[in-house]
Amino acid sequence: MKQEFYEKTLATKSIFQGKVIELVVKDVELPDGNTSKREIVHHPGAVAIIALTKDKKLLVIEQFRKPLEKTIIEIPAGKLEKGEDPLECARRELEEETGFRAISINFITSFYTSPGFADELIHIYFTDEIEIGEVNPDEDEFLSVLEVSLSEAEQLIEEQKIHDAKTIYAIQYLKLKGGLT
Template identity: 65%
Template sequence: MEKFAEKTISKETIYEGRIIDLSIHDVTLPNGETSKREIVTHPGAVAVIAVTEDNKLLLVRQFRKPLEKTIAEIPAGKLEKGEDPLPCAKRELEEETGFLAGKWTSLGSFYTSPGFADELIYLFLAEELSDGTANTDEDEFVECFEVTIDEARKLMDNQEIHDAKTIIAIQYLQLLHR
């Protein structure tokens, strides 16, 4: 067993939702004491760094209710139960931006908030873009637009880009262009 592992003694599911579940775990700590952990379970997601032929990044503007504001983000979406990340990434890119990609590269994955959630985002680079058909979910309202890396940095400065996955994407692209 891992040195810092916490053993779950009991678990109570508080909420089962369409996107997340919330549970409370009673755990035994490495020193033998007990504590509670509030855990959000999420099916995982994908995020797409879509780069145009002229080296621009595709972003979408979307109102985010938890933040009470509209932010600019890279296209992304939730995995369906049992879904592989690449088909999900292809679907989300087309649905949110109206573009298809001829070349896909997996860039790995990362946990969004491991202190309380198990959400794992798979990051992809999409290139060789061509026209597809935008078709957002019935409760999803987005506006697609293109920016240069310099413009994206300015959007970060004014907090229009204000989410981790998009900031990671921009940092990744900056590393590619060095």
């Protein structure tokens, strides 16, 4: 880490502690000696699963997202529980949300979703070996499962029905790997 960019934390104040996130405000000393405030969202992390059917269609879910005030289509994903292994979370979320169970599953990458104000790290997994499992969404989750081809996925992006980074990443990943028909 370049020392000339480092911000020293002088004080931290917790503003809100919710079920999923914590919001803190930090007083920091900037590299030039001045001070500033940083509003930071702490998040436990998440997983997302790129899952292909035997027909090489991408499993996606459609659900209403309150922060956006609209319904969007996304790859299956979910929040890590405290101390939960990301691989086990990926297996659990895939089955809970889609009703399919991964026979095998591979880690692809991890990335920060919004590093300017949040520390959420999302872990991306891939499977093209799935079998019928049991749908069991959370009690406050209302969703439908779809299977989309590459051309359908690209059209959904154009229509802004697929409108989130993790799903667009998944589609680009599959295009580069030649994994989606």
